[in-house]
Amino acid sequence: MARYTDPVCRLCRREGLKLFLKGDRCYTDKCAIERRNYAPGQHGQGRRRKASEYAMQLREKQRLKRMYGLLEKQFRKYFDMAERSREVTGPALLTLLESRLDNMVYRLGLARSRAEARQLVRHRHFMVNGKRVNIPSYLTRPGDEVTIVEKSRQKDVFKQSIEFAGRRGLPDWLEMDADKFTGKIVKLPERDDLAIPVNERLVVELYSK
Numbered sequence: 001m002a003r004y005t006d007p008v009c010r011l012c013r014r015e016g017l018k019l020f021l022k023g024d025r026c027y028t029d030k031c032a033i034e035r036r037n038y039a040p041g042q043h044g045q046g047r048r049r050k051a052s053e054y055a056m057q058l059r060e061k062q063r064l065k066r067m068y069g070l071l072e073k074q075f076r077k078y079f080d081m082a083e084r085s086r087e088v089t090g091p092a093l094l095t096l097l098e099s100r101l102d103n104m105v106y107r108l109g110l111a112r113s114r115a116e117a118r119q120l121v122r123h124r125h126f127m128v129n130g131k132r133v134n135i136p137s138y139l140t141r142p143g144d145e146v147t148i149v150e151k152s153r154q155k156d157v158f159k160q161s162i163e164f165a166g167r168r169g170l171p172d173w174l175e176m177d178a179d180k181f182t183g184k185i186v187k188l189p190e191r192d193d194l195a196i197p198v199n200e201r202l203v204v205e206l207y208s209k
Helices: 009-015 023-027 053-067 072-084 089-098 101-107 114-122 156-168 200-207
Strands: 126-128 145-148 174-177 182-185
Touching (some): 089 200, 114 156
């Protein structure tokens, strides 16, 4: 499967905001945005031109896609699903992205980044409603329970993640029982529940051309 393998801090610098792709590092002064808040490359500090309408739409799409760690083909699939739904396309797209299993693992504090969550899911460390699931794109639903399999609970990666999650906070639509290594999806988030610095309306405009 194709995936991005270059330094991810370049993506944050290119988008001009924190995408929280490096876990703990993003919350320290070692974050690339804190140290070099300009685009990567030899012309990164050059004078910026006024962005066209298309450029702004493309930038918003790239931000959203990179935040959730998706490539174009997969991202477009979610957009098509949102467009076919009965909901408003933009918020429906965000809800679909949030409902991915790897994102839920990250939101529950069982991984320090979405990339780490994706790898842990691939390695069969999680169960959904008592059944092992190793598909990061698995779409969760309200009422689902995400649990770390018993053999994996003593791994340092989970102990560190749960400890770090206390500083990051837990969204209102999730519940977490750290003693039982189990999180529950109370409901899927609506747009007002998500503090995501992206204008999804521009993404819809881009794909609607």
